[in-house]
Amino acid sequence: MALAVPVVVAGGGTARAASCNLTAGPHQRQVELFLGRPVDGRQSAADCRATRSFQAAHGITPAQGYAGPLTWRTMSTMLAQRAAGSRPDRAGHCPVDRGRIACVDLTRQLSWIQDGAVLVFGPVPVRTGKAGTRTRTGGKKIYHRSVDHWSTLYGVRMPHAQFFDGGIAFHATGRSMWNPPGSGGCVNMRPADAKAYWKLLGTGEDVYVYGRKPGT
Known part of the structure; x- marks a missing residue:
């Protein structure tokens, strides 16, 4: 997956998706662990692609690959469900x-x-x-x-x-x-x-x- 992909916008045509956020988020390590990525607390392009793929699959916006509170809340809910x-x-x-x-x-x-x-x-x-x-x-x-x-x-x-x-x-x-x-x-x-x-x-x-x- 490229770091920015074309998306259809209202009224026809395409626009570029928001750029991949290469800043480490407050839940970087937890998100890395959940996604099976190397857990080092540093955002890489591969980390961003994996996180953004998860966000896009579940309608979490903006899907920029940032390990923020909403993404981690979603993942922690999934973990609680699995633990049941x-x-x-x-x-x-x-x-x-x-x-x-x-x-x-x-x-x-x-x-x-x-x-x-x-x-x-x-x-x-x-x-x-x-x-x-x-x-x-x-x-x-x-x-x-x-x-x-x-x-x-x-x-x-x-x-x-x-x-x-x-x-x-x-x-x-x-x-x-x-x-x-x-x-x-x-x-x-x-x-x-x-x-x-x-x-x-x-x-x-x-x-x-x-x-x-x-x-x-």
Whole structure:
């Protein structure tokens, strides 16, 4: 990958992408370690290309290869998700006395379905609300389902939408689950995960949301 690549801009034509930032960021060593780069705390052209590729894949802007707070926050969330393994509720935050329940951990941006204390599906990464439109916490119930929902508020499709709190729903999206700043409050999911939730849950099923999304 070159240090600057052409990008399409509104109105046609191309413009040059922002130059690669060769300044070491405040999270240089952590980012280098995450990306499998030599950990020396010094920004190289190769470090910048690897960081910028990560940023571009997840919609982190500006994608200049700088190891800043937002990039590291995204990576640290990924690390917390990986650490959850097959026991996402080892801390016991999600209720185990309600039968089947969909759990949403805002802090780790994770969701899963359990039956009592038995893990049924997941955990899977999710993309929840941003500052100003945070996903509300607490116990909820799925009250409406729409397999191919159209949002009149945002003008977008919400496939496999399952509403559990006002206009807040589980639904599929084509965005990266780590794309900042977040949703309008819904719990965005990868298409395959949203489809699995559709098959495993139903109207009246419990949902429990807890924690706080980093940066909100």
